[in-house]
Structure formats: C-alpha cells, structure tokens
Amino acid sequence: MDIRTLSSIKSKFVARQVAEELVIVPLSGNVAQMNELFTLNETGKFIWENVSEDKTATQISALMTAEFDIDEQTAQRDVETFLTQMDLLEKYNH
Amino acid sequence: MNQFGFEFNIAIAEIVLHVFSKKAIELEDGYVPFLVDKSKTADIEVECFQGLPEVDFDALKLLFDAKNEEQRFYSIYEVAEGYCFVLFDQQTKDEIQQIAYLNAAFDNWKIHSRNAMALKYPMGPIIMHYLTLLTDAVLMHASCAFDGKKGRLFSGFSGAGKSTMSMIWANAGSQIINDDRLVIRKMDNQFFVYNTPMYYVDISKKAPLSAIYLISHFPENKAKKLSGALAVSKVMAFCIQNNFDKSFINKRLEFFADLCSTTPIYELGFVPNESVVTYITENEKQG
Numbered sequence: 001m002d003i004r005t006l007s008s009i010k011s012k013f014v015a016r017q018v019a020e021e022l023v024i025v026p027l028s029g030n031v032a033q034m035n036e037l038f039t040l041n042e043t044g045k046f047i048w049e050n051v052s053e054d055k056t057a058t059q060i061s062a063l064m065t066a067e068f069d070i071d072e073q074t075a076q077r078d079v080e081t082f083l084t085q086m087d088l089l090e091k092y093n094h
Numbered sequence: 095m096n097q098f099g100f101e102f103n104i105a106i107a108e109i110v111l112h113v114f115s116k117k118a119i120e121l122e123d124g125y126v127p128f129l130v131d132k133s134k135t136a137d138i139e140v141e142c143f144q145g146l147p148e149v150d151f152d153a154l155k156l157l158f159d160a161k162n163e164e165q166r167f168y169s170i171y172e173v174a175e176g177y178c179f180v181l182f183d184q185q186t187k188d189e190i191q192q193i194a195y196l197n198a199a200f201d202n203w204k205i206h207s208r209n210a211m212a213l214k215y216p217m218g219p220i221i222m223h224y225l226t227l228l229t230d231a232v233l234m235h236a237s238c239a240f241d242g243k244k245g246r247l248f249s250g251f252s253g254a255g256k257s258t259m260s261m262i263w264a265n266a267g268s269q270i271i272n273d274d275r276l277v278i279r280k281m282d283n284q285f286f287v288y289n290t291p292m293y294y295v296d297i298s299k300k301a302p303l304s305a306i307y308l309i310s311h312f313p314e315n316k317a318k319k320l321s322g323a324l325a326v327s328k329v330m331a332f333c334i335q336n337n338f339d340k341s342f343i344n345k346r347l348e349f350f351a352d353l354c355s356t357t358p359i360y361e362l363g364f365v366p367n368e369s370v371v372t373y374i375t376e377n378e379k380q381g
Contacts, residue, residue, distance in 0.1 A: 021323035
C-alpha cells in the first residue's frame with residue numbers, strides 16, 4: 001500500500017493506545033468485519049500516527065531516525081515493511 | 095410463550111427496562127425469570143405497538159447491515175431522532191418482523207411488531223447490545239462458570255467449545271452463568287458477569303469476573319497469558335458490536351483496555367474432559 005492510500009483510509013479506523021502499542025478498529029457497515037481488529041507495535045504505532053496527507057514516506061523515515069535512534073536505511077526499510085503489511089487494510093479503501 | 099399484559103419491568107445486568115403497550119405483549123419464556131417489580135425505577139423505556147408502520151427506506155441513510163450469504167438479520171438506518179432498526183423474520187427470511195426506533199440517548203425504544211411478540215429474536219439481543227452502550231458494559235459471545243469464588247469466562251469462535259467447557263465445569267460443581275451470550279459490566283470498580291434472557295428458561299445470575307479464557311480444542315491443555323494491545327484486540331473480537339459509529343468503538347476500546355489491564359486474559363488450548371479444570375486451577379495458582 002502506498003502512503004497516500006493509507007492516509008486516505010486512516011479516517012475509517014478508530015485507534016487507541018494500549019501500553020506502547022496501538023489497537024486499530026475499522027468503522028464498518030456490516031457484521032462481516034465485526035471481528036477484525038489490528039494491533040500495531042511501537043514502530044507501527046509511530047508510523048500510523050505520523051501518516052497524513054502532507055507527509056511522504058521519506059519524511060516519516062526521517063522522523064523515525066530521530067525518534068528511535070536508527071539509521072536512515074533501517075528507517076526506510078521499516079516504513080516499507082509497514083506499508084506492505086498495511087495491504088491487508090486495502091479492502092477498507094472504498 | 096407467555097402473555098404478560100400491558101406493562102412490566104425486566105432487569106438485565108441490573109439495568110431496568112420498562113416495557114409497555116396498549117395491547118397485550120407476549121414474551122418468549124426465557125424472559126420470565128428476568129421480570130422484576132414494577133416499582134423499580136426504569137433506565138430504559140420500551141413502548142411496543144402492534145402493526146408495522148409505512149417507512150420509505152430508500153429515503154433513509156443505511157448505516158449498518160447485519161446479514162450473511164444465507165440470512166438477513168437486521169438493518170439500521172439513520173433517522174432524525176436516532177436510529178431505525180428493521181428486523182427480518184428468521185424463518186421466512188425476507189419478511190419484516192419488527193421496525194424499531196431508538197433515540198440518540200439509547201434510553202427510549204419504540205418497537206412496532208407484526209404481532210404481540212415485541213421482543214422476538216433478534217430484537218431482544220439488539221436491545222441488550224444498546225443498553226450496554228448506556229453504561230460500562232459489553233455484550234459477549236461467551237460462557238461463564240462460577241465456582242463460588244471465581245467467575246471464569248470462556249470465549250471463542252463458534253465450535254471452539256464454549257458449551258463443552260460449560261458442561262465440564264458444571265460437572266465439577268460450578269454454576270454456569272450462561273453458555274452463549276452474556277454481559278460483562280463494571281460496577282463499583284469491579285467487573286461482573288451476568289446472564290441474559292435466552293431461548294431456554296434460566297434464573298437471572300451474576301458472578302465476579304476473575305479471568306477470561308479464549309478457547310480452542312487442542313491435543314493438550316495449554317494456556318498462554320496475553321497482555322497489552324494483543325489482549326484487548328483478541329477479547330474485543332468476541333464482543334457483539336455495531337461498529338458504524340466512532341463513538342461506539344471508542345467506548346468499547348476504553349472498556350476493554352480497562353478490563354484487560356485488571357483481569358488475566360489467556361489463550362487456552364484444551365482437551366474436552368475434566369483434566370482442563372485441574373489444569374486451569376493449577377495454572378491460576380502459579381499466576
């Protein structure tokens with residue numbers, strides 16, 4: 001999933017922090033998706049919370065290097081991995 | 095089936111519903127043990143009417159559709175005063191059984207029924223779900239066994255063994271609070287489990303909640319403690335929800351975050367015999 005798509009579907013979820021992680025629950029108009037809840041670890045939580053219309057994946061990677069004291073290459077890989085994992089939310093993009 | 099006349103009070107999880115009508119109401123037998131004194135102050139008003147009103151559903155915004163490939167259960171539409179529910183007959187499948195209106199404060203229902211059975215399934219469980227939004231409570235697909243000290247709640251997918259687990263604990267001397275659908279409610283800083291009216295007759299019951307087990311059949315008894323976001327997401331998945339409104343989801347998340355921070359949550363693979371009782375009690379002693 002690209003960062004722009006994720007930004008556009010983010011508003012279709014409700015998120016709540018639990019300890020250092022995040023639970024995200026989709027808004028849903030049917031019972032089929034009733035049991036679909038997702039958890040994000042600390043890294044995923046940081047990326048999710050920073051995804052917005054005006055931020056690129058590169059900008060989020062740069063923020064990660066400062067937040068987690070990691071190099072740019074690692075941060076970029078983490079963002080790419082996260083976006084790939086977010087493909088499972090594609091069905092909420094309607 | 096019982097004919098109850100024109101006015102009565104029902105208490106579910108200590109929430110009192112005042113049900114009334116100008117015509118006699120028939121109740122499914124499972125509601126009878128939940129009738130309480132008419133003098134009790136009601137939290138929710140439920141006015142019942144016989145006959146279905148004309149409604150132009152095409153002119154309303156559809157919020158939620160409860161249906162699967164085989165069956166339509168109910169649909170929820172947005173109306174000025176709150177929500178309009180359309181419930182379908184579970185035998186004929188497409189025939190409208192009730193049209194019900196719920197106000198935005200969740201404390202006033204107007205139920206129009208095809209006949210005298212105003213609370214006929216799935217109307218009852220829908221009312222129960224929305225009454226939990228009035229307070230610190232949730233409606234769960236779960237069973238619960240109470241041994242006199244501890245209430246152990248067992249939840250899982252259909253076929254995971256909730257009824258089997260109930261039978262095993264009943265044989266070991268525990269009281270079964272319910273083996274399918276129950277309310278968890280926080281009162282005075284403690285979580286309690288309540289049974290709800292079912293298709294069978296059972297007295298109204300309450301137990302303190304001590305632990306939650308998410309169960310599945312397995313070759314051996316094996317428990318794994320869950321915590322944090324994972325515990326919240328796994329337990330909340332078995333809560334009965336209509337997630338078309340962000341405020342509903344926020345309320346549920348807040349409840350489960352609180353519940354999971356104070357109540358032990360386990361994933362439990364179990365062998366369906368009495369060995370699981372010993373395993374659980376020993377496991378709890380070890381923390």
